Amino acid sequence: MRKILALFDLDRTLLDGSSGVLYIRYLRKRGDVGRAMLLRSYWYAALYRMGFFDYPKVAAKLALAAAEQSEEQARLLCQQWFDDVGVHHLAQRGIARLQAHQDQGHLVAIISASTPYIVGPCATHLGVADYLCTRLVVEAGRLTGRIVDPPCYGPHKVYWASTYAEEHEASLEDAYFYSDGISDLPLLQAVGHPVAVNPDPRLRAHATQRGWPIERFY
Numbered sequence: 001m002r003k004i005l006a007l008f009d010l011d012r013t014l015l016d017g018s019s020g021v022l023y024i025r026y027l028r029k030r031g032d033v034g035r036a037m038l039l040r041s042y043w044y045a046a047l048y049r050m051g052f053f054d055y056p057k058v059a060a061k062l063a064l065a066a067a068e069q070s071e072e073q074a075r076l077l078c079q080q081w082f083d084d085v086g087v088h089h090l091a092q093r094g095i096a097r098l099q100a101h102q103d104q105g106h107l108v109a110i111i112s113a114s115t116p117y118i119v120g121p122c123a124t125h126l127g128v129a130d131y132l133c134t135r136l137v138v139e140a141g142r143l144t145g146r147i148v149d150p151p152c153y154g155p156h157k158v159y160w161a162s163t164y165a166e167e168h169e170a171s172l173e174d175a176y177f178y179s180d181g182i183s184d185l186p187l188l189q190a191v192g193h194p195v196a197v198n199p200d201p202r203l204r205a206h207a208t209q210r211g212w213p214i215e216r217f218y
Contacts, residue, residue, distance in 0.1 A: 003168055005175035006101035007161060007187075010112035010119060012180040013197045014094045014126070015086070016218040019118050022089060026081045071138045074117045082121035090122070094178070094197070094217035098126060101176065107168055111161060111177075111187070113153040132160040155186040162190075178215075182206070 011018045101108050109130040112119050123131040137146040150156035176193040182202040188194035196207035196214045
């Protein structure tokens with residue numbers, strides 16, 4: 001029998017908010033970024049929520065800002081963010097659903113536009129071995145300011161999910177995917193079991209029209 005995939009988005013699905021905004025708030029509290037960056041993160045999050053977000057362009061800018069930073073430093077800071085903040089924003093209903101799939105023997109993975117430094121601590125805490133995300137190019141242990149193409153966002157999530165499914169002898173036709181945003185519509189349409197979680201208005205309208213399940217994880 002083919003393995004059954006259960007894919008979970010991170011922001012506003014397994015987390016009760018945007019990991020990017022939560023992270024920038026954390027950096028702001030530490031004094032590492034200014035108020036302008038915090039406000040910019042709110043603006044990006046609003047555009048993302050509405051599906052009007054040029055993620056590759058913004059991701060490239062954020063990656064460039066991190067250029068020359070030690071990858072280990074980025075990893076440690078994000079782990080500290082998760083331990084101090086992120087863990088308290090996990091959606092309990094989302095965790096329960098994820099564990100239900102694990103109990104059924106399904107192959108569970110997180111798929112997110114965020115970087116591995118944000119997604120990794122969440123996945124480890126939840127006992128999820130695999131996660132698909134936007135990766136940054138690292139050379140000699142330092143971030144270069146470039147992203148690995150394609151970013152794990154919008155239609156490119158279908159590419160990463162399809163590749164993952166093929167590597168594990170599974171099929172998207174049998175897969176579940178839980179997500180909150182209209183930007184994930186391509187992957188929601190590609191799987192056999194799409195679930196709209198805490199959906200934005202556009203995704204809610206689409207899910208209602210298609211008869212997809214609509215759930216709240218928080």
